[in-house]
Amino acid sequence: MIASTSFAAAHHLLGEKLCLHGITNLMGELPVSSLNRSTAAAKKRRTNFRAMSYDLGYKLPDSLGWLMTPQDKSKKPPLRRERMGGKWFGVILEWKGVIVEDDDPDLEPQVWYVLSQEEGKSYPPDSLLKKIDGMKTDQAISDVLCWSQDPLEIERLAARKEAIYRVLHGGYYRIRPGTIDFMNTLLSFSIPTVVVSTLSRQSLQEAIDAVDLQDYFDMTVAAEDVCRGKPEPEMFEVAAQRLGIEPDRCLVFGNSRLTIEAARNAGMRCVGIASRLPVYELQAADHVVRWLDQLSVVELQTLAGGDPIGRRARASHMEIVIED
Incomplete structure (x- = not known):
């Protein structure tokens, strides 16, 4: 007590x-955090990523050709499905304890x-x-x-x-270590991402604005968007519907047992974030990490149930030279 x-x-x-x-x-x-990135910086990352040109010392297999496809933000949803042959996936992130510290x-x-x-x-x-x-x-x-x-x-x-x-x-939020790198990875690979929270829509948007993460999320789901919270699956089902992705192709990231239960009820896979609870209390999740950047895109796709990208590339000793 x-x-x-x-x-x-x-x-x-x-x-x-x-x-x-x-x-x-x-x-x-x-100041909220030394890790914060401005909106302008996030937009610059998008521009720089699209502007890259690639010189390959090895011809990519057809199944990996999407890696070199220039990204077109206006056509992002169709491209997601084309690149992975219908096997793309979505990421659903809880706000507190996953993106920002549960201080x-x-x-x-x-x-x-x-x-x-x-x-x-x-x-x-x-x-x-x-x-x-x-x-x-x-x-x-x-x-x-x-x-x-x-x-x-x-x-x-x-x-x-x-x-x-x-x-x-008091409106003070501290971004968890590794979050920015992870979000940049999702952004670079155009992985659709939604943030969910039991906060009101106004409070959630204010929190996102406070740490300048507006450009990292395709959608948000707040308290007003659902009738029943965890362990009911409604919040995650709404998130999947808004992303236009089937539940079994969604990865939920959360730091509580209720989140894991709700993700299971929604037919989704779950990554437990040991930000507050010890790892052993989150063992019901499909995978448990402490920091978001401990997961690569290959591991994310593996968890989502798709064919891991990168395995064939490593096996063939592919060399990619990136020139500005």
Whole structure:
């Protein structure tokens, strides 16, 4: 159980911050991370990648010819399917604990404590806090905490909880090590990518903007886009539908057991990210890593169930010379 002093401090902090105009970014213009990349830099990477010319010392097999195909952003979806002969795949990334650090494990309990104090509700015990971790707020309020069954009241409580979270969080996000390199790899190979979160659409977009990752995602899926959160598969099913990719060709990246269960329920493969839980607690996933950049494109495609690219190239000692 978290010490009562931390909850008292959180409640006091909330009282002071709510005096500010609205629920705004309370951290001002503080730098978010030395790893952040600007939007202009991301666009430049796209331009540079398209501008490369290649001189091959070995003729590529027809099945790998797509590697040398100039990329056309306006025709990206059709090209994805052509290059892999219908075997391309999509990547679904959770926001917290996968892309950005899940810095404060006490934050969510503090938010629930403040909300319970404001509403005169019983503070949830540890067992329930663990059960609702990763759930949609309205689902947790109605199905687990049983605070209300009235849709309007549930909506009000969920909105209030979101506001408290934004105040206590402060709008500060820290990108996890290896995330930028991994996202650049996805971008370079035009792998369709969607970010999902139980945050509201506004909060998720503000978070993405805060760390300048806007150009790395084809789609976003937020709390308003689904009716049921994890372990129900709806969030991941919506993500696959928006990408136009079959569920069995999607890779889900998450850092919780609920994520793994939801991915399984959606018929998708899952990569566990050991950012908060130890590796052994994520063994139900198809693969577990600590950092995103520990996975190559070959390993991603293998996990997605396709033929690994690169195996034949390594076997034939192919030499590729890239000239500016």
